[in-house]
Amino acid sequence: MTALLKVEGLSKSFGGVQVITDVSFEAEEGARLALIGPNGAGKTTLFNLLTGVFPQDEGTVTLAGQVIDGAPSRRRIGMGMARSFQNIRLMPHLSVVENVMLGQQHRRSGLGAMLSPLTLFGRSESWREAEALIADMGLEAWMGETVSTLPYGIRKQIELVRALAAKPRLLLLDEPAAGLNGTETAQLRDFLARISGTGITLLVVEHDMSLVRSLCDRCVVLNFGRKIYDGSTAQVHEDPLVLEAYLGARHSGETADVA
Ligand SMILES: Nc1ncnc2c1ncn2[C@@H]1O[C@H](COP(=O)(O)OP(=O)(O)OP(=O)(O)O)[C@@H](O)[C@H]1O
DSSP, rough: OOOEEEEEEEEEETTEEEEEEEEEEEETTTTTTEEESTTTTSSHHHHHHHSSSOOOSSEEEEEEEEEEEEOOOOHHTTTEEEEEEESSOOOHHHHHHHHHHHTTTGSSSOOOOOOOOEEEEEHHHHHHHHHHHHHHTOOOOGGGSBBGGGGGHHHHHHHHHHHHOOOOOOOOOOEEETTHHHHHHHHHHHHHHHHTTOOEEEEEEOOHHHHHHHHOEEEEEEETTTTEEEEETTTGOOHHHHHHHOOOGTTSSSSSOOO
């Protein structure tokens, strides 16, 4: 197995405050890797560095053998990296198909023409491609609906389908279960497993440890911007440094519901 994502010695400070310090890890092609840690540990900042929202101070990120340092976010999407956000960022007044078509943006020119459902020769290629993807992911029942009318859990899945429309090799998920109830989280878990089954590598920031355990066999743990654990998700709750990070040094003999 080769590493699809290689993170080497990443560091970042904001106004003199060190937020990420010398973080390195790899994700193999097809992996389901979780990134966890207490509040403020630096998980979102690390995602922002990986996706080019802002530049790192030090270190290198390599995607599929290509160093992507300095590449703007939009170019990283073209290089195979897609991201979903904690808060749903769909266009509520557009249909499911139109939202998924927006995910093709970086591969197509002319947003207006792209969103037009018809050409002289029938349905546009963008439209047909979006419909096929929605059907492949088992969401055809919602195809023509306006996003604002859909249940929250379904909107979350549609957002992921929109990310898939970019044809990523690596999908970064920022707290995908946030705001979902137990049933919706179980459905999301199956949906993510389905995405993983297509060969896409998943990097997941998530506080819901039952979701992390059932989806990801490996996890990286951050605390105060440093990597303190990189290994089996099944054993993470036994690691003394992880226990200390979640419970404090005095309690490191106990077990914690990590994350
Ligand atoms: N743009 C910024 N400017 C200054 N400080 C920032 C900025 N972004 C993040 N930070 C700080 O970096 C630290 C890490 O924040 P970050 O949001 O990455 O943590 P997190 O692990 O994602 O937390 P949570 O689990 O609560 O979402 C925090 O102390 C935060 O205040």
